Amino acid sequence: MANGNGTRTTPVWYRLAQPNDHLRALWGRGVDRTRWVAFGRAWDAVAISPMALGLQALVAMRVGPRRGYPVLADHLRDQLYVLVPPGTGSAAAGLPGVRVLGAGFQLLMPTTEHGTLVAHWVSPPSSASSPLVRPDRLAHHLRALTAAAGREAAAS
Template sequence: MAESGITPCTWASLLEPNTETADRLRYASRSSAELTACGEEWDAVAVAPLSRGLAALDTLDVTPEDCFPVIADYHRQELIVLVPVGTANDGEEIQGVRALGRGAFLMVPRGELGTHNAAWLSSPTRFGGRYLGAAALRAAVKEADKARADGRALC
């Protein structure tokens, strides 16, 4: 986080896709995303609303170019972050943040873009295996909530 206590908004521009991207996502074929079981290769943490999740990523000082797997569900207005398998419940329980581990299923984009319900905001490296920690993400959500309540948030 920036020393001034104000977080730069590197993720905020992804809250709403531009018109061309929105049209491609909206009219993408069903094969552009697939229902995938959580708890095998990775778990996931969903943060609602999407803007809250994006603000949390800004507090972690990561960018979309860092290649951590991050998905937007523009329909449900949720941010989904893939985390190491078995860790979705790590950290403090927070309202609006849910764990998706073994037994849960998630729509995951196929290819570069995905669909309106599952679009990559930051796609994983082709080698995989690079994940944010669930506990760190939950802590970042709390920090972003506090910054917003204190009037320090830019996003």
Template sequence: MANSSNGARTWAALLDPAPEVLSGLRHGRCVWAACGWSWDAVVIAPLQRGLEALDVLPLDLDGGHTVIADHARHELIVYIPCGTGAVLDGVQGVRVLGQGTDLLVPAGGYGTFVAAWLSGPHDTEAEDEQLIDPARLKAALLAVDTRHLAEAETIEHAFAE
């Protein structure tokens, strides 16, 4: 269960998989999927930063948004509408996978350690609603980065005194 200190479910709490999930990842499988046809993918590093950005948006954990964790590379992968990734140009630690690229995606169950479902797509007719708006994602990532910078400056000033 992904809970914050106040009991609310959060994306950030999914950073470290539960033991039963880890066991499932050891025996899971994944497949290659072509990007750029139904969706593009955004890869965010590090994983914790991406999860915090999803909490900023806020995205419902059960909302059917496709969210994949690559625990080996410590990256988060989310789906966005095709051809919309240019808005993320210049955002550090982010890369967009579009047409001509493939992405390793979980195949059933949990997936694997390099491609694990945090939230899988729902079978609905409203596939566009499952895709994350890249402009909102950019704003959320910048908010997370700003907060982390402010925290670092506070710590730096505390040691300087």
């Protein structure tokens, strides 16, 4: 993406999702913890693989991490977990690279700010009432991105 000076900048979501040396050192020491959290009550999750596809969708949606949209990364599996209101994740079901985690599913979540390699807060919830991504908008942008990738692949 170009900024006002014409130089390329990395979107914020990508910078937040990229582990840095400090995070790797914390993960290596094993000081941060995770816990299993059940879905279906406070939120559902849309699991997107590869992670870059989910990050592209968040950038395209123009939702900013500063508002506290809860988004998790599993760097080992290259998956992004976007938390959505409970019972609404099915709006993204059936899309390539997407799984919906609702009632009956659990996911490892960080108990600290940084988490671990498999449960890293890209954007932690800012409060108990943090906004959740609208799954219909997320699905719309994921569809558009996968369609564009399909057109590019067919053209090459």
